[in-house]
Amino acid sequence: MAAVLLADKITHVYPSEPGRHILRDVSMQVEQGEFAVIVGRSGSGKSTLLQVLGTMEPLQAGALWLCGTEVTQLKDDGLARFRLQNLGFVFQSFHLIDSLTAVENVRLPMELARLPRRNALTRASELLDLVGLSQRSRAFPSQLSGGEQQRVAIARALANRPAMILADEPTGNLDREAADVVLGVFEDLHKHQQVTIVLVTHDTAICDRADTVWRMEDGVLSLARSIARQ
Amino acid sequence: MPIALKWSLNSLRRRTFRMASAVIGVVLGVFLAFEVLQVAIAVPAALGAQLQGFYGRATVTVNAPNTAVSLPAHTLAAIARVPGVQTMLALNVQTAVVGRAKRAMQLTILGVGRTFGGFERIFSPSGREIDVSGRGLVLSASEARTLGVRVGERVHLVVDGRSVQATVRGIGRSEGALAPLLGRHYTIAGRGEVDAWLGRPPITDAVWILTRPGADVSRVASRIQQEVGGLFSVAAVADEQIGMPHNVNIMLEVLTFLAALIFILAGMMIFYSMQVTVAEQVGEFATLRAIGATKGRILRMVLLQSFLVGGAGIVLGLVLGIALQQPVLQAIDQSGAQGGAAGPLTATSLVVPACIALTTVLLAAYAPARRATRLEIARILSNSHGPLAAIAPDRIPLVTTLLTAIGLIVSLVFAVIGRWTAADGCLVVTLFVFYRPLLWVSTRILTAVSNRFGLGRLKIASRSVGRRVPAAASIGALIGVAIVVYLSTSGIDSAVGNALRADAQSYLGGAVSLTVASNRGVSESAINRLRDVSGVYEQQSAAFDLQTSGTSAPVSVEGMQLPAAGPLTSYRLTGVSWPQAMRQLQADPRDVVVAQPLMSQFGWRVGQAIRLPTTHGVGVYHVIGALPAQPVGENDTILMSLRAFASSYASPLRTYDVMLSSLGATAAASRSLERIARGDHPSIVTVAGAIASESRQLGPVYAVFTSLSVFVALIALLGLANQQTMNVAARVQESAVMRAIGAATGWMTQVQFLELLIVTTLACWLGLLEAAVVARLLGRVITAAGFPISLLLSPVAVAIAAVGVPVVIAGCGALSIGGTFRRLRIAEAIRYE
Ligand SMILES: Nc1ncnc2c1ncn2[C@@H]1O[C@H](COP(=O)(O)OP(=O)(O)O)[C@@H](O)[C@H]1O
Ligand SMILES: [Mg+2]
Secondary structure, eight states, X not given: OOEEEEEEEEEEEOTTSTTOEEEEEEEEEEETTOEEEEEEOTTSSHHHHHHHHTTSSOOOEEEEEETTEEGGGOOHHHHHHHXXXXXXXXXXXXXXXXXXXXXXHHHHHHHHTTOOHHHHXXXXXXXXXXXXXXXXXTOOGGGSOHHHHHHHHHHHHHTTOOSEEEXXXXXXXXXXHHHHHHHHHHHHHXXXXXXXXXXXXXXXXXXXXXXXXXXXXXXXXXXXEEOOOO | OOHHHXXXXXXXXTTHHHHHHXXXXXXXXXXXXXXXXXXXXXXXXXXHXXXXXXXXXXXXXXXXXXXXXXXXXXXXXHHHHSTTEEEEEEEEEEEEEEOSXXXXXXXXXXXXXXXXXXXXXXXXXXXXXXXXXXXXXXXXXXXXXXXXXXXXXXXXXXXXTEEXXXXXXXXXXXXXXXXXXXXXXXXXXXXXXXXXXXXXXXXXXXXXXXXXXXXXXXXXXXXXXXXXXXXXXXXXXXXXXXXXXXXXXXXXXXXXXXXHHHHHHHHHHHHHHHHHHHHHTHHHHHHHXXXXXXXXXXXXXXHXXXXXXHHHXXXXXXXXXXXXXXXXXXXXXXXXXXXXXXXXXXXXXXXHHXXXXXXXXXXXXXXXXXXXXXXXXXXXXXXXXXXXXXXXXXXXXXXXXXXXXXXXXXXXXXXXXXXXXXXXXXXXXXXXHSHHHHHHHHHHHHHHHHHHHTOHHHXXXXXXHHHTHHXXXXXXHHHHHHHHHHHHHHHIIIIIHHHHHHHHHHHHXXXXXXXXXXXXXXXXXXXXXXXXXXXXEEEEEEEXXXXXXSSSSOOOEEEEOGGGOGGGGGSOOBSSOHHHHHHHHHHOTTEEEEEHHHHHHHXXXXXXXXXXXXXXXXXXXXXXXXXXXXXXXXXXXXXXXXXXXXXXXXXXXXXXXXXXXXXXXXXXXXXXXXXHHHHHOTTOOEEEOOOHHHHHTTHHHHHHHHHHHHHHHHHHHHHHHHHXXXXXXXXXXXXXXXXXXXXXXXXXXXXXXXXXXXXXXXXXHHHHHHHHHHHHHHHHHHXXXXXXXXXXXXXXXXXXXXXXXXXXXXXXXXXXXXXXXXXXXXXHHHTTO
């Protein structure tokens, strides 16, 4: 099975604090269709890792292959295009575009990828349907609850059929119930659509749903549990 | 609709106020640029049409220089014989005094020479053609107003001492356009009429010639030049630019200047608006970047926003321009110049303002757009302090600090070596572009001070000021611009206004024209008192001739510099040769040379003794020779040596053209001028009427300028208010958190007031600094353009800007924030974090 993500000895230091290693020799592998969870205490470097993996933070040391591409080969706009085609992001605070409706938020990446309008519309409503929000497609983010917003964000992340979804504390801003719905969506995607997911959380309860669990401690990543997949 | 477009529109809609003020800026700029271009097209067209109507399709002109010489009849005949000449119109200029009984004024009568030509096409103010083929007069519009005569009335004229009567057949459209060609006042009379009045052929000082179709105009012109000799200037009309009347020119310059100012202002507004908008949307841009939008894409999205602002402004500006075209031309028309009818819309006046506006908008938005593409995506998306905090840098980049230092040092160096303009320019750029380090340093000092003294509220306020440096800088820039606008519009009013006024008044003959005619001398003290009348702006006195009262008709006497008698010497004298005449005139102060028309008028002969009035009574002079023709102008009729002239005419008749500094002062000033003149000189001939009504004609022009400056100031104010609103909006979340942890509204309002006070004080000081430098620079540029002006703020204004404005703005801001605090629904505001 092909590795969608292959990280080798990634080290990260924020320039504002040169002495402090946020990531130390992090190596990691995620297979096609895998649901990987990274847990760790707040401040342990999970978000930083996800940002490095998501090509939003520059790679300082080590190597990173995403979908078989060595990302250090890509420059700024190359990376943007790469993200557009291959990665989907879900953030803790949703980051939907306030002035666009739910369906427009979902269409946005497709428009960036120059998908024909008709196809984009159909796909956007399909995706909203998938996350159970087909009724709310014309609502603006401010009219949606946190859970609904996060589901729109997931639909948006799926827009261009990414090879992998990176989610940073997607339930961090949600209550238990909404969090369960969102996690249910992730699980569904994983089970029925074979979407590769890397999810960062400090909530160990999520680990049960994952194939692989990684533990982050002070910038050191270790494999905690791995379920062999049939 | 593409999502990018929709996103731009929505984002603009959510910032209506800010964007509306930017749009207004573009609208005004486009409107002004459009009018400038339309006027620049319409006025020369109207002028050209009238000139054509006036003298047909003349292709060669012959003009007498200022030496006041007449074209002799034999030269005219020679011109007529030049091959290629089809018809010619000789202009005859003769001075007459009209309406002696009531209000008197001097008129220049344009008689008619060989052909009647274009004179048959004279237009009334309503555009109706006036028939002047019969006997009668056509008065210029301004004369008719001054004399209070209407078409059909009979007027009395005194021409060469003869009293004649004539019917006013028509009133010319406006002498404004023709004034540069014709002198101040003109009256057109038929040929027979002028001949009858004068009892001799009129004087010719200009000829307009129509060449045969196909003739080589420049060859004809050079042939004519050979005929008339070096005394007269011959020009092919094609070479002559139809000049824009001077006051229209000034107006166009002012409008252009204002348009440029407004474009700069609009550009700055857009720059700062987009800067703040980008800051507000930083989260959205970062998200877009995260999900894969390229830098170019983000750049285009931001530029699209400003393009929409610019597009709306351009469309509205052009619509406004087209709608107000007629009133603007009317205002110009009423100022005495030829405004002309609203011209057809030209592609130039539509496209050029649009292009300038578009360029301004895109240039202004480019830097903020670039900023939107260079975001630290990861940091912004994971930051929980809100997007604004994420982009306000904690540290100023070293390059910026270095460039600021270099900018300051270079301008200092320029100042030391005395290159002030360069120094100012350098300082302006440094202040406007690299404002951050300066503000950063001052906030650091503030923070250090408040830390030192541990003042709770001040401490909190000054810390958060550090995060508001961009806002402070933009407020500062806007205040700076507002001050500069204030200074330059008031400066324009005084400098350009004076130039315009002087220009208008001088061509109207001065607001008040005094003719003091006394043979007994005019005392210096009287002249000084005339000068001291309040409201008198400029006074030109000309002591050019003496209209004697000893003879039945006024004659002019001119003293001449004998060794250099000038162009007159090209005329052959009757009875004596020039060298001999020179010698005799110099030797005997009683010898004179008289122009032939005067000789025949009074029946004088060469060798005869004549009696002329002098300052000391009637003197006896001896005619030693005659000039063949009477040179043009009021001078030169009787020539004597300068020495003789000075001893006999110690105080020649003087004419005062008094211009008033303020339009409102005309009536009062003219009364006191009249009192002084009459009190000193009982024998005064006339105080020609105050031309108050003429001055009032300028009213609409000033109304246009005044409303424009109000508009400009308004834009600057809108920008300020706008900043304030944004400030309030940006604080909501923060305030909600404070409320949540138990801060009282009053306490928070106080902190807010302090913070705003610090921000606006810093901003106003920066603004003052910027304004001072820009104003100096502007003042120098305008002065170089010919309008002496110094743009300086009074100490009171400085104090108001430095202390009053910050306190008022901070007060209002704190009040409105206080209101927001009370209405704040905490849960809603902090739900997002
Ligand atoms: N932009 C930054 N500059 C400096 N330090 C940072 C930055 N972002 C995060 N950090 C630090 O890096 C450490 C790891 O942060 P983060 O990756 O967000 O942890 P987590 O997501 O596991 O809570 C934290 O101590 C945090 O303070
Ligand atoms: Mg985190």
